[in-house]
Amino acid sequence: MSSSTDWKRAFSDYPGPYERLVRAADTEIGAxxxxxxxxxTNAAPGSVSGGDDPLADLPFAVKDNIAVRDFQLSCGxxxxxxxxxxxxxxxxxxxxxxxxxxxxxxxxxxFGMGSSTDNSxxxxxxNPWDLTRVPGGSSxxxxxxxxxxxxxxxxxxxxxxxxxxxxxxxxxxxxxxTYGMLSRYGLVAYASSLETIGIIGADPATIEETLHSxxxxxxxxxxxxxxxxxxxxxSAGTSETxxxxxxxxxxGDLDLDxxxxxxxxxxxxxxxxxxxxxxxxELSTTExxxxxYYTIATAEASANLARFNGVRYGNRPIYAENPEELVRRTRxxxxxxxxxxxxxxxxxxxxxxxxxxxxxRAQKIRTAVRNELDALFEHYELLILPVFPTVAFPxxxxxLSPFQQKLADRFTTLANLAALPALSIPAGVxxxxxxxxxxxxxxxxxxxxxxxxxxxxxxxxxxxxxxxxESICDRILAGEGA
Amino acid sequence: MDRDELELTAELALIxxxxxxxxxxxxxxxxxxxxxxxxxxxxxxxxxxxxxxLQEENRLRHDSAGTDPELPDLILEQASDLEDRFISxxxxx
Numbered sequence: 001m002s003s004s005t006d007w008k009r010a011f012s013d014y015p016g017p018y019e020r021l022v023r024a025a026d027t028e029i030g031a032x033x034x035x036x037x038x039x040x041t042n043a044a045p046g047s048v049s050g051g052d053d054p055l056a057d058l059p060f061a062v063k064d065n066i067a068v069r070d071f072q073l074s075c076g077x078x079x080x081x082x083x084x085x086x087x088x089x090x091x092x093x094x095x096x097x098x099x100x101x102x103x104x105x106x107x108x109x110x111f112g113m114g115s116s117t118d119n120s121x122x123x124x125x126x127n128p129w130d131l132t133r134v135p136g137g138s139s140x141x142x143x144x145x146x147x148x149x150x151x152x153x154x155x156x157x158x159x160x161x162x163x164x165x166x167x168x169x170x171x172x173x174x175x176x177x178t179y180g181m182l183s184r185y186g187l188v189a190y191a192s193s194l195e196t197i198g199i200i201g202a203d204p205a206t207i208e209e210t211l212h213s214x215x216x217x218x219x220x221x222x223x224x225x226x227x228x229x230x231x232x233x234x235s236a237g238t239s240e241t242x243x244x245x246x247x248x249x250x251x252g253d254l255d256l257d258x259x260x261x262x263x264x265x266x267x268x269x270x271x272x273x274x275x276x277x278x279x280x281x282e283l284s285t286t287e288x289x290x291x292x293y294y295t296i297a298t299a300e301a302s303a304n305l306a307r308f309n310g311v312r313y314g315n316r317p318i319y320a321e322n323p324e325e326l327v328r329r330t331r332x333x334x335x336x337x338x339x340x341x342x343x344x345x346x347x348x349x350x351x352x353x354x355x356x357x358x359x360x361r362a363q364k365i366r367t368a369v370r371n372e373l374d375a376l377f378e379h380y381e382l383l384i385l386p387v388f389p390t391v392a393f394p395x396x397x398x399x400l401s402p403f404q405q406k407l408a409d410r411f412t413t414l415a416n417l418a419a420l421p422a423l424s425i426p427a428g429v430x431x432x433x434x435x436x437x438x439x440x441x442x443x444x445x446x447x448x449x450x451x452x453x454x455x456x457x458x459x460x461x462x463x464x465x466x467x468x469x470e471s472i473c474d475r476i477l478a479g480e481g482a
Numbered sequence: 483m484d485r486d487e488l489e490l491t492a493e494l495a496l497i498x499x500x501x502x503x504x505x506x507x508x509x510x511x512x513x514x515x516x517x518x519x520x521x522x523x524x525x526x527x528x529x530x531x532x533x534x535x536l537q538e539e540n541r542l543r544h545d546s547a548g549t550d551p552e553l554p555d556l557i558l559e560q561a562s563d564l565e566d567r568f569i570s571x572x573x574x575x
Binding site for chain 2: 069083084086087178179180193219220222223225287288290291292294295302309324327328329331332335337340341343344345347348349351357358360361362363364365366367368370371402403406407417419443
């Protein structure tokens, strides 16, 4: 695996080869919607360049629903078209101030709605482990870019699992921080009370450095909170964070496919080898989490996406008889089928007469999820659960239907409903495809989760896709692309 | 979900649907609403709805002008048609 130091050297000393090699590799993967590594090189005023700063000159990719000045902000939707962001999201300002360089915007399910990235209106992304399969979603482009070694780190967003699930499908790490840990200023809103910006990376140490620079209070996001609890553990330093004493695993048949079942068991053995006691628990809320999640998420989406009306942003019809027709035609022609479906569902559950049955009830169930997890974390430091019940599925009709994909969010939506941090960790490769397992902890326990993952890698080493064993960084330093 | 309910919902959401889309959404929205019925059997007695993620207080920014002097120009640059510093828009009447 390439170190941050190697990446910085390869990227800053060999900009031409970096651009050429990434462009060539991405013709197969389709991770990027907009790629230009020189557009923002050292462009930030007061930014650090070179030197010992751990993040200086480190390239990173950004999901195309997070604003990066001078890059497009399409959300994977025709409705925004070639809209260019006139400002940086807070996380982008903070990371560029630390010297990191955004190199491009990655593909996603339209507005973050989906589990495959196939709901993008702007292109298809393929899984580096098997190009006939999806990379997961909705941050599929970011996960595929990291897995194929195009960048060491990428930002995504996680509303119901959209960072953790593609990270699992692509065999990399994916952190969904505590709600509010990373400012949402500059993230295009889908379901505001559930979503966070997240970090996808090839190793826990670089994720930790990135989180450290990007996290914390932001006056532009009134839901932002303080940085993670605890002492930071530097990549090469010795650990000051102790391992958890007890970790909870889910009991019973979880309706997993064979590889995921094997991955969950192997993960448990590795945790026990580290000396962590494991016990099985049952959660009463898992079966209703998906319903509560989709009720709340679509309700919030129906309000948040009202702003895409052809007046303020993006594409609109050339001709309309009156303002209402302008709005109707913009929305009906601009949004893809999954987005329209969620707006309709969200509008319905908020309608007078149905609110008590759906929205109000879902918010009460959300309280039950939080109460149950809070009680669990009084006895255990970690809850270990699958990310998704299957490995990466094929594109199109041979894969999971949109409805099956939603039901499969039952393990990831819990962390969003409860506002808690969760980290997807590679748990081995089975039949040529990676399995990811997630570790969830109490609020602001990100450093403990990352340290746990770093220790676990000694027992459960991370593997790379056969066709992408070497990252772009390795290839440049070996003299390729010159 | 029956056709009338879907048409009314689409009307409220300012979305136009032709017959083939109405049929598709009848199925996909209906499928999820049927699944949501599982919430009906979950005991929510005594639970209050979650109205905030982690914090309870309302935090507001200072009531002062923004600090990025370049932003207005950057936004104007994106307009397709300008007259001086005004954005020209098509007639809709």
